[in-house]
Amino acid sequence: MIRTVNLKKSYGNFEALQGIDLEVHEGDLFGFIGPNGAGKTTTIRILTTLLEPSAGEAYVGELSVWEHKQEIRGLIGYMPDSFGVYRDMTVTEYLHFFAAAYGIPHKERASLVGGLLDLTDLTYKENALIETLSRGMQQRLGLARTLVHDPKVLILDEPASGLDPRARVEIREILRELKRMGKTILLSSHILSELAEVCNRVGILERGELVAQGSIDEIMAMARNDTEVWLRTTDDARAAVVLRELSIVHSAELDEEKGHVVAHIDTDADLGAVSEHLHGREIRLRYLERQDPTLEEVFMKLTKGLVQ
Numbered sequence: 162m163i164r165t166v167n168l169k170k171s172y173g174n175f176e177a178l179q180g181i182d183l184e185v186h187e188g189d190l191f192g193f194i195g196p197n198g199a200g201k202t203t204t205i206r207i208l209t210t211l212l213e214p215s216a217g218e219a220y221v222g223e224l225s226v227w228e229h230k231q232e233i234r235g236l237i238g239y240m241p242d243s244f245g246v247y248r249d250m251t252v253t254e255y256l257h258f259f260a261a262a263y264g265i266p267h268k269e270r271a272s273l274v275g276g277l278l279d280l281t282d283l284t285y286k287e288n289a290l291i292e293t294l295s296r297g298m299q300q301r302l303g304l305a306r307t308l309v310h311d312p313k314v315l316i317l318d319e320p321a322s323g324l325d326p327r328a329r330v331e332i333r334e335i336l337r338e339l340k341r342m343g344k345t346i347l348l349s350s351h352i353l354s355e356l357a358e359v360c361n362r363v364g365i366l367e368r369g370e371l372v373a374q375g376s377i378d379e380i381m382a383m384a385r386n387d388t389e390v391w392l393r394t395t396d397d398a399r400a401a402v403v404l405r406e407l408s409i410v411h412s413a414e415l416d417e418e419k420g421h422v423v424a425h426i427d428t429d430a431d432l433g434a435v436s437e438h439l440h441g442r443e444i445r446l447r448y449l450e451r452q453d454p455t456l457e458e459v460f461m462k463l464t465k466g467l468v469q
């Protein structure tokens with residue numbers, strides 16, 4: 162539904178996107194994750210036809226951002242990373258304004274706006290001035306606005322940034338509801354855990370390069386190709402050396418401070434082989450623990466280019 166092919170963007174000499182191949186399938190709730198400055202907003206502005214690529218292709222549906230700007234704009238709902246200020250406008254007036262701008266017939270607007278307020282849980286604020294809303298409510302209103310023309314694709318730039326935990330949960334619930342309604346959603350974030358539980362697929366961007374893309378399970382599996390294992394034995398110093406003889410062991414060091422051996426081992430490796438090997442050298446295993454990485458650690462690893 163969204164696809165880029167070797168997409169590049171330079172600002173002067175600086176290559177902000179270094180040829181990325183992004184793939185968002187129809188019906189995905191896709192998390193576009195990367196630290197600040199990675200190039201998320203640049204990619205999003207290209208997909209929303211607000212910025213031209215330096216090279217490569219980007220498609221929304223089968224429409225190219227080079228040739229079909231107007232058609233793409235009709236297909237997508239876009240929420241930018243900063244929300245414009247609309248003083249002296251109420252929530253309802255604001256949505257009516259955008260409904261009119263999108264050419265929704267006058268007689269349909271009231272029920273449309275009512276439905277959007279209901280979906281984003283803002284009905285009780287319908288007559289409130291926008292400037293009096295909390296940031297969370299403003300983000301929900303921003304989301305409502307992107308839905309005015311019933312777009313098939315939603316592109317949301319950091320919709321949960323700056324929100325308190327409760328407001329984040331509310332945004333997530335709305336996103337889930339939109340996914341159930343069949344929308345394809347791409348949203349960006351610099352916080353992996355913010356998206357992990359709501360997205361079915363993610364892409365991880367680091368300095369203009371897509372270092373990983375897939376389901377959360379697939380991404381975790383990539384990092385798990387290298388599992389950290391902690392061991393204590395009857396002779397830790399010798400165990401570290403002996404372990405390195407095994408082909409499944411990538412590294413093994415004695416951490417004197419922690420008082421155990423830290424080994425990096427193939428994920429699918431049979432840990433029984435480790436204990437047997439030590440046994441063969443007359444070292445007895447006293448303790449062994451796998452340190453399965455958290456999503457945060459996987460993210461750190463991926464964005465440091467250690468795994469690809």
Ligand SMILES: Nc1ncnc2c1ncn2[C@@H]1O[C@H](COP(=O)(O)OP(=O)(O)O)[C@@H](O)[C@H]1O
Nearest residue numbers: 172175177195196197198199200201202203204
């Ligand atoms: N208009 C611009 N001119 C020059 N550099 C820019 C411009 N916009 C973004 N950049 C640079 O491109 C990189 C990616 O920015 P951006 O796409 O905003 O990243 P993100 O949204 O992931 O934080 C950053 O290093 C940023 O400073």
Ligand SMILES: [Mg+2]
Nearest residue numbers: 201202203242
């Ligand atoms: Mg950004």
